[in-house]
Amino acid sequence: MRKYNKNVLYGLYDDDEQLLAAIHSAREAHLEIDNVYTPFPVHDLEEAMGLSESRLHMAGFVYGGIGALFGFLFMTWVFTRDWPIIFGGKPYWSVPAFIPITFELTVLFAAIGMVVSFYTVCGLWPGVENPTLDDRITDDKFCLAFDVTNADGGKVDALRSFLSDSGASEVNQKAI
């Protein structure tokens, strides 16, 4: 079991529109949202939460570039230095013949690199068990969570009343 060592206050909403409205008013009140959990992708959620653009695709570009260079230079080395063989009367260093393999390795490096990066960033690895705040967030509830680990009682009460005022059908606290 993975430990975040966090104390989380969360509200469960019955409807995604309620959740979006709650997120908007939380951001207007400058409350720091820890996370949002939904059973399915909700439109406009990233925008409402003000999430910044992922940098994963930049990493993908770099991985792809490495793959292209690796593929091309490796074939160059093999066919000009290590084991030169004439195929079909072509020169040893036959660039057109290298292009398909260079392309494939670009795609392979970019794809695998991005998957590994994504899993690493998200802290997902084989056997990991993620604590779930409430089982119903995988079914029909929409959850808005605040981190209250270092919050005093007054702050927690304010957040609690914010959650119930914004339409949460249930407000709970849980250590994860």
Add this chain to the structure above:
Amino acid sequence: MNQFTFTAKQKTFLLSMMGVGLLSMVLTFFTDDALHTRFWSNYLHNATFFTGVAFTSLFVLTAFITAWSGWHVLVKRVWEAYALFLIPGLVLLSVLIIGLYGGFHHLYHWADAEVVAADPILKGKASFLNKGWYSIGTFVVVGAWIFFALKLRQLSIAEETMQDANFSVHKKIRVWSAVFLPIAGFSSAAIIWQWLMSIDSHWYSTMYAWYATASWFVSAMALTIITLAYLKSLGYLQIVSDHHLHDIGKFMFAFSIFWTYLWFSQYMLIWYANVGEETVYFQERLDNYPVLFYGNLILNFVAPFFILMRNDNKRKYGTLVFTAIIVLLGHWWDFFLMIKPGVYHTAQEVLAHSAAHADEAAHAAGHHASSFAAGFTLPGLLEIGTFIGFLGLFFFFVFSRLTKASLVSTGDPYYEESVHHRVWPF
């Protein structure tokens, strides 16, 4: 503002572009060789290029409709107007047919009965590569495209007023679009073989039709971006958002890569198989047209690939229009490279042949004169002038069609979907 007005100022500007084009063509005609090869090849180049843009616009429109697309509705009037350019396109191409029958040009090796009789390969192809097929093919194929373009335009305008609960007009549009797609696929291939591939009469490639169509497709997207940016700068189509532009940018990006894929597939298969009849096409281009050959790849692959790769570059008007201009010129350049070497070769042979009757020595000289040839080795000012002229004609026609209907089709059932169209990032 959804009703486009074609101002006198725009008309003057486009007419002066056409004037530049006409002047360039006249100058080309009178400074040309005895066969007017440069003039006719420029004419063929631009006529097929712009007719193709019109055809692919119709193809894009029908493909989107068939795929239940909704986002394109705000843009569809532009494509409808582009598609109608098939009508002047057919007129332009009929001039080539008249030239073919009148013997005014020597663009096609197979059109020369004397040469065909002495050439077993051309004799074998004569049942397809002949004047009859060329002209009937052009009239039937482009005529069919025009029929669909007019039909879809008429239904699209009828949709504005005739709205019923069953969407009966829209259902008709859907049927006509679906019928057009297979016809478009086969007919465009057959007619590109006639118009362009048969210039290198001995040579053939099964990738050619796709490759040329991909060129047209990217050019159509580039022209769409330019037109939309221009219309928006005038205050029209404010409803067309960054999100629509982003999607058209994606199409331009994706089809630039598709074009490269076809270009490379054609090149690599021929290079690898190493059959003399096939490699001669690339040998000629690599030896005598290296700037065109490699420039083609830089303009049409390297530039759009790296510029448009980033997500937000497809939303910046400046970057997108800049890339659209590069790619448009790039594909015009690509067509130049498809047409000119073959035409030049044919003309040299015809000229040398006619010279040989007078002087045998000239024959030998004519065969080995392969140095810089103005208007063939590289596009010269007259080629650019001709292009400007055709571009002026294209936009003149398109703008005059845009005035005929509202720029935004509110009658389309997908209108609301298109207005609310958004792609990430919001």
